[in-house]
Amino acid sequence: xxxxxxAVEDEEEVPGSEQSVSAPVTQEEPERELTHEEFDPxxxxxxxxxxxxxxAIMWVFMYFVEFLGNDLIVVx
Amino acid sequence: MSGRGPIxxxxxxxxxxxxxxxxxxxxxxxxxxxxxxxxxxxVPYLGTLAVVLTLFAVLADFQRTSAQGEx
Amino acid sequence: xxxxxxxxADRYPQEAELVRRAFLVAFTALGLGxxxxxxxxxxxxxxxxxxxxxxxxxxxxxxxxxLAIVFTIFYxxxxxxxxxxxxxxxxxxxINFTRAWLTLMTVGSAITGVTILLGFVDQIGISADVxxxxxxxxxxxxxxxxxxxVFIIGTWLAGVDWFRTWLHWKQDNPDERIPLQTFxxxxxxxxxxxxxxxxxxxxxxxxxxxxxxxxxxxxPLLTRTLFWFFGHPVVYFWLLPAYMLWYTVLPKLxxxxxxxxxxxxxxxxxxxxxxxxxxxxxxxxxxGIAEGFKFIAMTNTMFLLLPSLxxxxxxxxxxxxGARQRGGEGLFGWLTALPWRxxxxxxxxxxxxxxxxxxxxxxxxxxxxxxxxxxxxxWVPGHFHLTVGTAVALTMMAGTYWLWPQLTNRRLYSRxxxxxxxxxxxxxxxxxxxxxxxxxLYGVPRRTAEPQYAGFDFNTAFxxxxxxxxxxxxxxxxxxxxxxLFLGNLTLSLGNPKVEGLGQSLPEPLSGAEDSPRVLxxxxxxxxIALVLVVLAxxxxxxxxxxNGGLFGTGGDAYxxxxxxxxxxxxxxxxxxxxxx
Numbered sequence: 238x239x240x241x242x243x244a245v246e247d248e249e250e251v252p253g254s255e256q257s258v259s260a261p262v263t264q265e266e267p268e269r270e271l272t273h274e275e276f277d278p279x280x281x282x283x284x285x286x287x288x289x290x291x292x293a294i295m296w297v298f299m300y301f302v303e304f305l306g307n308d309l310i311v312v313x
Numbered sequence: 314m315s316g317r318g319p320i321x322x323x324x325x326x327x328x329x330x331x332x333x334x335x336x337x338x339x340x341x342x343x344x345x346x347x348x349x350x351x352x353x354x355x356v357p358y359l360g361t362l363a364v365v366l367t368l369f370a371v372l373a374d375f376q377r378t379s380a381q382g383e384x
Numbered sequence: 385x386x387x388x389x390x391x392x393a394d395r396y397p398q399e400a401e402l403v404r405r406a407f408l409v410a411f412t413a414l415g416l417g418x419x420x421x422x423x424x425x426x427x428x429x430x431x432x433x434x435x436x437x438x439x440x441x442x443x444x445x446x447x448x449x450x451l452a453i454v455f456t457i458f459y460x461x462x463x464x465x466x467x468x469x470x471x472x473x474x475x476x477x478x479i480n481f482t483r484a485w486l487t488l489m490t491v492g493s494a495i496t497g498v499t500i501l502l503g504f505v506d507q508i509g510i511s512a513d514v515x516x517x518x519x520x521x522x523x524x525x526x527x528x529x530x531x532x533x534v535f536i537i538g539t540w541l542a543g544v545d546w547f548r549t550w551l552h553w554k555q556d557n558p559d560e561r562i563p564l565q566t567f568x569x570x571x572x573x574x575x576x577x578x579x580x581x582x583x584x585x586x587x588x589x590x591x592x593x594x595x596x597x598x599x600x601x602x603x604p605l606l607t608r609t610l611f612w613f614f615g616h617p618v619v620y621f622w623l624l625p626a627y628m629l630w631y632t633v634l635p636k637l638x639x640x641x642x643x644x645x646x647x648x649x650x651x652x653x654x655x656x657x658x659x660x661x662x663x664x665x666x667x668x669x670x671x672g673i674a675e676g677f678k679f680i681a682m683t684n685t686m687f688l689l690l691p692s693l694x695x696x697x698x699x700x701x702x703x704x705x706g707a708r709q710r711g712g713e714g715l716f717g718w719l720t721a722l723p724w725r726x727x728x729x730x731x732x733x734x735x736x737x738x739x740x741x742x743x744x745x746x747x748x749x750x751x752x753x754x755x756x757x758x759x760x761x762x763w764v765p766g767h768f769h770l771t772v773g774t775a776v777a778l779t780m781m782a783g784t785y786w787l788w789p790q791l792t793n794r795r796l797y798s799r800x801x802x803x804x805x806x807x808x809x810x811x812x813x814x815x816x817x818x819x820x821x822x823x824x825l826y827g828v829p830r831r832t833a834e835p836q837y838a839g840f841d842f843n844t845a846f847x848x849x850x851x852x853x854x855x856x857x858x859x860x861x862x863x864x865x866x867x868x869l870f871l872g873n874l875t876l877s878l879g880n881p882k883v884e885g886l887g888q889s890l891p892e893p894l895s896g897a898e899d900s901p902r903v904l905x906x907x908x909x910x911x912x913i914a915l916v917l918v919v920l921a922x923x924x925x926x927x928x929x930x931x932n933g934g935l936f937g938t939g940g941d942a943y944x945x946x947x948x949x950x951x952x953x954x955x956x957x958x959x960x961x962x963x964x965x
Contacts, residue, residue, distance in 0.1 A: 260726040267709040278701035325725030346846030
C-alpha cells in the first residue's frame with residue numbers, strides 16, 4: 238500500500254499544521270489558527286469536572302464499602 | 314435531521330465511537346452490579362447492546378455516504 | 385514548511401539506525417511477552433491449559449520481565465535517543481559509545497531472558513521462576529541477576545550519553561532554555577539514577593552473591609524494600625516516555641499545539657522529586673515496617689497524583705486546541721472534530737482515557753486501609769494492565785505508527801489495520817482489566833495458576849465466576865491478536881519502497897519555555913532535593929529493618945525455583961558453574 242509523494246500544496250492556511258504522517262491522505266486540514274489568547278479550554282474543563290464528579294461519587298461509595306459493613310453493594 | 318450534517322464524517326471515527334460506546338455500555342453493567350446490586354444478565358444485555366450499536370453504526374454510515382453523495 | 389522536509393533518518397542516519405535497533409529488541413520482547421500473556425489468560429481461567437501448571441511461574445516471569453523491563457525500556461531508550469538528537473539538533477558526542485550502551489542492554493536482557501526461558505527445559509538446571517519482583521527467598525540462577533546488572537549499567541550509560549550531549553549543546557548555547565524533549569529525557573534519567581540505587585544494592589550486595597553461594601542468607605524484608613525503592617519509580621520510567629509522546633507529539637497529531645511548555649516541565653520535575661520516596665506503598669502489608677513509615681509513603685503518594693492530574697489537564701487542553709483549530713465546536717462536540725482515523729492519534733487518546741481509569745484504581749491501591757481489600761488479588765494486575773499495559777504500551781504502539789516512517793523513510797503498510805489494532809487493544813483491555821478488577825474484589829488471587837478451589841466458591845455480587853473467566857480469556861485473546869496486528873503491520877512496512885516527504889515537524893507550544901522560571905532547568909537543584917526526600921523516606925525504615933533482622937537476615941533456606949525432580953536446584957546450579965559446596 239505504498240503511496241508516492243503527496244502533491245505539493247499551496248501555502249497552508251494554518252502555519253505549522255502539516256499533516257501527520259500516520260494520518261490518511263484525505264484527512265482534513267485545520268481550518269483556523271487559535272492563538273494562546275484566543276483559545277479558552279472550556280471543553281477540557283467540562284471533561285475534567287466530569288472526571289472529578291465520577292471520582293467524588295466513587296469515593297462516596299468507598300465510604301460505604303470501607304466503613305459500613307464492608308458490603309460491596311450499597312443499595313439492595 | 315438538522316442541518317448539522319451527518320453524525321459521523323468518517324468510517325474511522327465511526328469505528329472508534331462504536332467501540333467506545335460498547336465499552337461504556339459494558340462498564341455500566343459492572344457499575345450497576347457492584348454499586349447497586351442489580352444483576353443485569355450478561356448475554357441478553359451485551360448481545361442487545363452490540364446489536365443496537367451495530368445497527369446505529371450501519372445507519373450512521375449510510376447517512377454519511379448519502380450526505381457525501383449529495384455533497 | 386516544505387512537503388519535502390527531510391526525515392530523521394535523512395538527517396541522522398546512524399542515530400535512526402540505533403533507534404530502529406532499540407525498537408527491534410523492544411518489539412521482539414513485546415511479541416514473546418504477549419505470547420506468554422495469552423498462555424496465562426487461557427490457563428488461569430481454565431479455558432485452555434497448554435503448559436503444565438508447574439511452568440506457570442516461568443511463563444509469568446517471562447511475561448513480566450519481557451514486557452515491563454525489556455519492551456518498555458528499550459522503547460524508552462530508542463524514543464529518547466530520537467528526542468535528544470532531534471530537539472538539540474545534534475549527534476551524540478561519540479556514536480560508538482551509544483552503540484556500546486545499546487549493546488550492553490541487549491546482552492544483559494538476552495542473558496536474563498534466556499535464563500528465564502530455560503525454566504521451560506527441565507533437563508537443564510537453570511531457571512529463574514522468581515517473577516518480575518524476584519522476592520527472596522525465591523532464588524534465581526545467578527545469570528538472571530547478572531543479566532539484570534549488565535542491562536541496568538547499559539541504561540546508566542545511556543543517561544551519561546544524553547547528559548554529555550546536552551552539556552556540549554549547553555556550551556554552544558549558553559543562555560538558552562533546555563528544549564522540552566531533552567528536558568524530559570534529563571529529568572527522567574535523574575529519576576532513574578536515584579531509583580536504581582535500591583535495586584542495584586539489592587542485587588549486587590545481596591541477591592547475586594546469595595545465588596552464587598557466597599553468602600548464606602539474605603534479609604527478605606530488606607531486599608524487598610530495596611526492590612520497591614526501585615519498583616515504584618520504574619513505573620514512571622515506563623510512563624514518562626508515554627507522557628513525552630502525549631505532550632510533544634499528540635498535540636501535533638490533533639492538529640494543535642501544546643497548551644503549556646512550563647506546565648510540562650513542572651510535571652517532570654515533580655516526578656523527579658516524588659517518584660522514589662513512595663516505594664513503601666507497595667509494602668503496606670509487610671510486617672517489620674512501622675505504620676508511620678507506611679503513612680508517610682501514602683501521603684507522598686497522594687501528592688504524586690498531582691503531576692498526573694496536571695498532565696490530564698494539559699494534554700486534553702492541547703487536544704481541544706487541535707480540535708477547535710480543525711473546526712470543532714461546542715462544549716463536548718469538539719471531540720468529534722479530532723482526527724480519529726489517525727491510528728497514532730486514536731491510540732494515544734484511547735490510552736489516555738484508559739489511564740484515567742487506571743488512575744482511579746491506583747488511588748485505591750494507594751490508600752493504606754483500602755489497599756487491604758485488594759492486596760495480592762487479581763485487582764492489582766487489573767490496575768497495572770490499564771497503566772503500563774495501556775497508557776504506556778498502547779501509546780508506544782501508537783507513537784510507532786507516527787515515528788516509524790520517519791525512521792525508515794517507508795510508509796506504514798496499512799493505516800486502517802493500525803486503527804483496527806489500537807481500537808482492538810482498547811476493547812480487549814476493557815474486557816480483561818474489568819474482569820480482573822471485579823474478580824479481585826471477590827478475592828481471586830493473583831500469581832496463581834489454578835485459582836479454582838474444591839469446596840469453595842467466590843461470592844459474586846452479580847454475574848458469575850464463569851462469566852468473569854470467559855471475559856478475561858476473550859479480552860486476553862483480543863489483546864494478543866492486536867499485538868500480532870501491530871507487529872505484522874510493522875514487518876510488512878519494511879517491504880514498502882522508500883519515499884520522500886515523510887518528514888514531520890513539531891509545532892511550538894502555545895505557552896513557551898520563555899514563560900517559565902529558569903529554575904526549572906536547574907537539574908542539580910531537583911536532583912539534590914530528590915535525594916533529600918529519598919533519604920528522609922528511607923533511612924529510618926531501612927535502619928529499623930537492618931536493626932531488627934540484620935543485614936543478612938536471621939536464617940532460613942533459599943527457595944531455588946528449578947523444578948528438577950530429584951535434584952536440588954541449587955546444587956545442580958552450583959555444579960554447572962563448577963562452584964564447590
